[in-house]
Amino acid sequence: MLALLANRAAAQADTQTGAPASEGGGDSATFSTEESSLPENADSAAQEPPAEQLPSIGLGDEPPPPVEKSGRSAPVSRMVEEVIVTAQKREEALMSVPISVQAFSPEALEARGVSDQMGLAKIVPGMDVGSQAGFSTVFIRGVGTDAWLTADPSVAAYVDGVYYSFTPSVIQEFGAVKRVEVLKGPQGTLFGRNAVGGAINVITKDPDFFNSETQIETGYQSFNTYKNRLYTNLPLTDNFAVNLSAFYNSGDSYLEGSTSAGKPLFREIGSGVRAKVRWAPLDDLDMKFAFMRTHGQINGAMPSNLDPSPLGRLLGVQPADKYETHVDERLYLDTDSTVYSGEILKNFDWLDVKIIGSDQHHEAPYNYDFDGSIRPLVSFDIPVHYGNIQEAELQLLSNQGTPGSDWLTVTGGVFFYHNQQGFDPIKLTVANLDPRKLSAAGINLPLGLSDALENAFGPGSFLGGLLDNLGIPSPGVPFYSISNVALVETKSLSEYLQITAKLTDWVSLTLGGRYQSEERGVKESKTRVQVLDLPQPLTVIDWKKGRDGVQPEPLSSTTKGFKPKVALDFHPFDDDTLIYASWQKALKAHAYNAFAIYLRPAYVKPENTTAYEVGLKTTLFDQTTRLSTAAFWYDISDLQTQFVSLLNGGAVSFENAGNARSRGIDFDLTSLLFPSLLNGVAMTLNGAYIDAIYTSYPHGSGYNKTTKIFSSNNDYTGNRQVRTPKWSGSLALTKTWGFDMGSLEIGANYYYNSGFFYTASNDPDYEQPAYHTVGAHISFHYDPWDMGVKVFGENLSETFYTNGLLVTDFGPNYAVAPPRVVGVVLDWKF
Template sequence: MMAGVVTAAAAQDTDLDELLGPTESAPTSQSAPAEAPAAADAAPAAATAEPAANAEAPVAVTAEAAPTEAVTTKPKRKSALLEEIVVTAQKREESLSEVPISIQAFSPDALAARGIDNQIGLSRAVPSLNVGSQAGYATIFLRGIGTEAFLTADPSIASYVDGVYFPFSPTFVSDFSGVERVEVLKGPQGTLFGRNAVGGAISVTSIAPSFEDRRTDIDLTVGNFGLVKPRVYANFPITSTFAANFSSYYAVSDSYLDSDSRTDGKPLRKQYDEGVRVRTRWQPFEQFEFLTGFTRTRNQNNGAIGQNINPSPLGRLLGIQPPDDPDNIQVNTRLYGRSETSLISTQANFYAPWLDIKVLASKQKDSLLYNYDFDGSTKPLVSFDVPGHPANIKQAELQLISNESQPYAKWLDVTGGVFLFHNIQGFNPVQLEVGDIVTPPEVQDLVDALLPDGLPGATVAGQLLAPGRAYRVQAEAQIKTISAGYYLQTTMRFTDWVALTLGARYQREDRGLHKSTVNLLVGTTDIGNQILNGPPISFQNARDGAGNIIPGRSVTTGFEPKVTLDFHPFLDETLLFASYQTAKKAHAYNAFAVYLPPQYIKPEDTTAYEVGLRTPLFDGLVQFNLAAFYYRIKNQQTQYVSLLSGGALAFENAPRSESKGIDFDLVTSILPDLIDGLGLSLNGAFIDAKFLRYPNAAGYDPRTGLFRANNDFTGNRQTRTPKFSGTVAVTKLWQLGDRNEVEAGADYYYNSGFYYSASNDPNYEQTKYGQLGAFTRYKYVPWNVDVRLYGKNLLDKFYTQGVISTDFGGVFSIAAPREFGAVLSWKF
């Protein structure tokens, strides 16, 4: 997710008057690279992912947000809410207050203070962000832009770790261990981050090795549900020019679901999550440095744990009843789930007199194995088994960044580059198994009603779903992508108070079917004792939504411009900006269809308009950020799941969509002349996102809950987008002499609710909910040891984090109930 530097710890140890006084912009170059401050100052793994409080309060502020304090002989520590942050949202180091983009950024201390330990936690810290998880896959929406097509299409929010793009949604939800900073860039980032960043980008930067600071940080978390989680971070300055660091974590716990939950009559499995990251840095001379990284993560959970909370009419006819307790999962399939990621990356930086040249390359292998109970019940109806869902990803990038030594640096910045990408991803194989449906005869009448004459595949589907039938499908379904992007962005400062940014990106993406084969067995006896018959069916062509044949390979090209005008109209650090930009998401294929050829969906285009304000108020006592935006989306890519849509999975485009709204964040110290270290953060987002035109939409009828291909969802609200969400957080820091430090905080997150389905069916709705989190921390300064007590969702509110809508009803993934625990940290 992106590279950059956060100097949060420095902000805490620097006198606030210095942070609020007139300052110059952060350097826009590394032509004489200094020691990475984060390696020495930013909190490492021990502080990044501590579940210290509910993950609900974003900090998208700079130190300008902090209030004025009287100067003392000793620098005062500040609340974790009040930070100075340097970002690289434009691929160069800049103060957040100078960047004309809507950003929220989080240091390790800010993450720890809110209990944010992965990307799902960010969804409660950034009010316009929704990060869901279902069937092992992440689904991300930001400001109303996202996609439900997560199986073999790409996310709409680009994700980066240390400059490496992560397109594989199952590996997106990872632990924030050894992290220096997390950035959330709102709105299309089509110029600099390009590929599929139609809704924004999430960037994680890990701590860089330091040549001077030998340190080790250890923490241990224990919590309810049997959680035990040790983590270690260490930095080793081996020579004056070579250094390495190491971070690792391991977590083991029981499921947070009811202890009486059963899959195939057996208790839920133990869960574990582990990861290790090793980075090296070699700088043989001042103008050159070479960095390498190796990351490996693995986890095992209870598979795609979900339960059918709202059975459809078909589900009820087949005997599925709503559960008495949604936390008590009872399904007939023995569930499992394992994912693994390995990543090797390199980066070479050459600091020429006028230009910084950076070359990045990486090779990434991902794998997801899981079993999913398609009907989400104790009935032996349908299961979905994925013994192989790999992704093999290679990418390289060349960045050319003008630096402060070039002769026009006072008024001109130029950034250009080339991005190359290669990926093979998909099911290899996947198995769909339908049991012997022998319950009421009304089922046949229902199937006949669902499959009118003229529906493609109706005869085959009718045979498959007829009472007394059973079938098993084994398929290989993989997509191959080769992509190249070329970008250029210039910022021209005409005066001290006005600047113009012009950018553009040309993208060419070649994508098509790599494998698409199906082997089918239809029988009337126990399919567990039968073998597949006949040779696999190999599909050569795909079809669009109108049934027209589309080649199994196609190319998307696009030229995406950006224009931003920003102003500094006053003597303080007030920034006003207005921007126009476009972004493109390439076409996609659904390679997994049982009785129909693979499907093709068109490229998705987003046009975005935004105005923003970032300003200190009341002589710097308050930092306030505000943005208003309007997005117009053409051919939004979406996905639905149904046995009657080709066998399991189908894609389509929503012709016209829009999202408009306002989001804001505010941070301040409260009564600084009377109370030291008391901080307040407040943020929220009002969003109106809807489908402007969506006729002939396939999905589930909002009146009957049954699948059909001719719905009209025009005017419906976009999925996973609440009308309002926001957070309020308060922290207080006490310094008890030179040896003791105490900090406490609480935060509350509110979500007005949203629909999971484009049909806006209330059976697939997350109703409004709120979450309360709190923490308290004691630190013994001489030993650099602290103990943190935390609580999340303290009011024990029920809510969900994802759903897969099926013919049998909504199979919901249940979010965690009340969590609490303690973290012991030692830094030496």
């Protein structure tokens, strides 16, 4: 998603950051401000802003004058560019937006060593991005969810205004980005649907009508990994253009020596292509259409059971090494995503109208070794896992022609969303035990499943007779499996409105709200038994009710509600200092886990968040330093969470965690260090303190800290929330030198995480301890050829840490993060 085909031309004499630094520094090294870089109303087609910042509508038939390169590259760091954001559905300067948002240009991302969404956690304080069992989890400021199975993320992901909710497809590489925005805190009014923790907004490059360009990037790094990217833009007429971005990656797993089913791990391959067409037949009409296709072929969620439970050890599970593990399943994970999307922007004299739509088809078949070992105990095979999504949004945006536009800004819209996703089927294989002898083996199943198996395999049954004739196959060759069809369907419609009124020259009031009606239910949930190669499985349970805890629930429900927002922002001084305060509510709809082997499909109630925030944005030291900081307090009721156990439904179960609270403070600082003394030195420093606890969680499910056996009705009140470090932060430094023929950049970055728990029980055996990582790069750009080379290293300290955890009855299955990675990248633009 975020693969970088970076523009390495730091030699432009006039960039978004303002004039390049002179040899002696001084005023030429300052940041640009919104007054100098952005019109008052960026959405109005009547304006003629720089084409790099706003859509090229109303520019006329003449192309903009070419940008001339200076004879000497300007030693201005790529980390300090001013970025325009769409955090409020309209383009505004980052420092003028009264919400917590961090935004990055592709150059800044490359300078920080970030190439995908997973890397954002290293440069956004208080953010955690994890992956387990093939699914992604994102937490911001302690707000997120690990209820990823047929549920939605709490941090919404957008690409060009299109909402992505299928969790296996959220974390991916993709090229030619214009910028990446991370919105912190609830975005219940404008981004709405289930964005209780925040949003990640990726904006890719639009086709350009006037400039033809091609960028090629190729690289080689540790573990025999090749990465290749291409971007090309082709203007066909003065109002019709197309662009194409593509990538192809291939590499060995960094879990060297690991095996699945006794064989070496697959070589991992990722590829993708995005084609965009842009047509502006009129000065006030801009239309964009895109096609995206990505494919991934990897070893799946390779589990590392580092510390087997007593049950796991009893059954012969041995601890895995940190970077080497062996499982009996031949693991795989194939992801395919095909997305068609479009955007139409029409500028009327008094209103801008934008329509965004998409049709998404995602598939992610995979399998998972539940015990994470070479023992043939429990495994899941998911040959069909898909999500089909259709969505449409109508946005109504005031412009300079709107009555009262000198003091009033209005943003409104309607959003429709439809999604059908799930498994058809998902198969559970439990060793090769005769189901009639489970009790004798010490495995006591709940009554519902025991009765079902007795009926299916009991005396006089066809399957029972078949087993008697066949006997028990040799170990490791399962002769039956339990499968489940688990499909969930969602229909959501919401309307939103936000109005900002300029009360005085230095005080503005924002009022907003969103009404959401979301119907979600279990489309199908059945439990079946497949014996050997019989042509048809036997349906033993067809679920007709869900469950909230132990109570029956309908298999469909509707969440409705209006959630308001109130904010005040102040400009009390003559400079560009912004102070803001906000109060808002956000809603995450109810959810079902239709994957239930022997218990009813699990239902969780809607999650509600009330958020308070105060913030400050300013520039310091003759505008050489940019600072954003905010303090926040979130109260969350009915927090949605999940846990995994064979003894509670057969796999994943959902529950509401009662009430939770997250409070803290974070900051982000970017600075040109002593420009009058140290030409071309830049620093970014950020950090977060988060105090996130469960204020009421009296009936929590989880694993006993001593026996590691699943149990219910645990009291987790007062425990720290999962995946939320108390302290986190990063520091990055770059030094840029300009020469007659190019520029040289040296950079280093440091990330610290104080550690966190993976489970609400706060069991230290399921904890990620404090850790830090160090990275560095050296890059040189040769201006005459517009060609660059970069040598880089990531996790140079060789720190062992993890990206995710799935706790099972057999122990903790960790997703291990990569060790040290070094590589070289070549790029060429022409």
